[in-house]
Amino acid sequence: MASLYAEISAFETGTLKVSDIHTLYYEISGNENGKPVVFLHGGPGGGTSELDRRYFDPEVYKIILFDQRGSGKSTPSACLEHNTTWDLVEDVERIRKHLGIHKWVVFGGSWGSTLALAYAETYPEPVKALVLRGIFTLRKSELVFFYQNGTSHIFPEAWDEFIAPIPEAERDDMMKAYHSQLNSDDDAIRLRAARAWSKWEMSTSRMNLDLEAVERAAQDDWANAFARIENHFFFNEGWMRDGQLLEKQAIDKIRHIPTVIVQGRYDVICPATTAWALKKAFPEAEFHIVPNAGHSSKEDGIAKLLVEATNKFRHL
Numbered sequence: 179m180a181s182l183y184a185e186i187s188a189f190e191t192g193t194l195k196v197s198d199i200h201t202l203y204y205e206i207s208g209n210e211n212g213k214p215v216v217f218l219h220g221g222p223g224g225g226t227s228e229l230d231r232r233y234f235d236p237e238v239y240k241i242i243l244f245d246q247r248g249s250g251k252s253t254p255s256a257c258l259e260h261n262t263t264w265d266l267v268e269d270v271e272r273i274r275k276h277l278g279i280h281k282w283v284v285f286g287g288s289w290g291s292t293l294a295l296a297y298a299e300t301y302p303e304p305v306k307a308l309v310l311r312g313i314f315t316l317r318k319s320e321l322v323f324f325y326q327n328g329t330s331h332i333f334p335e336a337w338d339e340f341i342a343p344i345p346e347a348e349r350d351d352m353m354k355a356y357h358s359q360l361n362s363d364d365d366a367i368r369l370r371a372a373r374a375w376s377k378w379e380m381s382t383s384r385m386n387l388d389l390e391a392v393e394r395a396a397q398d399d400w401a402n403a404f405a406r407i408e409n410h411f412f413f414n415e416g417w418m419r420d421g422q423l424l425e426k427q428a429i430d431k432i433r434h435i436p437t438v439i440v441q442g443r444y445d446v447i448c449p450a451t452t453a454w455a456l457k458k459a460f461p462e463a464e465f466h467i468v469p470n471a472g473h474s475s476k477e478d479g480i481a482k483l484l485v486e487a488t489n490k491f492r493h494l
């Protein structure tokens with residue numbers, strides 16, 4: 179990832195209580211008086227990392243990262259109550275207002291692109307630009323491809339590990355079967371399912387296996403939050419109509435916003451079909467398919483185009 183900016187530390191961290199249950203962790207790095215940008219992490223449930231600061235020129239941008247409900251350092255960890263797409267959309271606005279930001283660039287990949295679209299379509303006014311990677315809109319077809327019959331044909335050996343915790347009689351509905359185990363009162367059942375769910379995604383996120391990501395999937399606390407929150411959102415279909423984020427009435431609210439879409443050709447978690455559907459609905463958006471990349475923002479070709487996109491918007 180030669181394209182990324184150097185490692186930097188946050189100059190401010192804080193917490194924001196957003197409901198009776200949830201308190202969010204946030205951090206700010208880069209230029210204190212710079213152009214605000216908010217980073218929306220994936221999963222949902224994935225949380226942020228120090229690497230996420232490095233897609234932005236720290237001389238130019240005031241870089242805001244926050245961990246969404248139940249994710250990362252936000253508390254309570256892995257909590258599913260009051261945790262929906264629309265709660266998170268409101269949280270993005272809560273963070274913006276709490277930090278006294280008028281307008282900002284919004285950057286999100288995978289689930290982060292889902293949340294970025296839902297946020298911008300709900301609150302277009304504060305959004306100066308959108309940088310979207312590995313487009314995911316939580317349509318049924320997208321979930322079936324990754325969790326039932328699609329990626330399984332490309333990564334058959336990892337798929338066998340993914341289905342291993344699920345009794346054969348329940349494998350015709352993997353989302354439902356995992357929902358049962360990820361909400362089990364039996365810690366052993368829940369954590370085995372969380373590790374298997376997380377390893378499935380981390381084993382398929384790059385063209386070449388990302389061993390760091392796979393090891394992360396084995397960390398119980400991270401895997402528990404990532405798996406439980408992802409499955410919770412997907413089992414409930416994001417509390418959206420199928421295809422809602424791509425509807426004309428929704429896209430028309432954001433077509434004036436400068437937008438860059440970056441998509442890996444061989445992304446098997448969020449296949450290019452959704453990025454292409456977004457481009458066809460939103461022709462003004464700049465659109466890049468990276469020929470030798472999968473899903474991860476860490477893929478060289480994807481990281482390079484993401485940094486070019488944030489530099490493109492540095493003058494806004």
Ligand SMILES: CNCC(=O)c1nnc(C(C)(C)C)o1
Nearest residue numbers: 220221222224288289290314
């Ligand atoms: C649809 N879920 C994929 C997603 O949002 C995602 N993929 N990788 C991540 C992390 C980098 C946060 C682990 O999130």
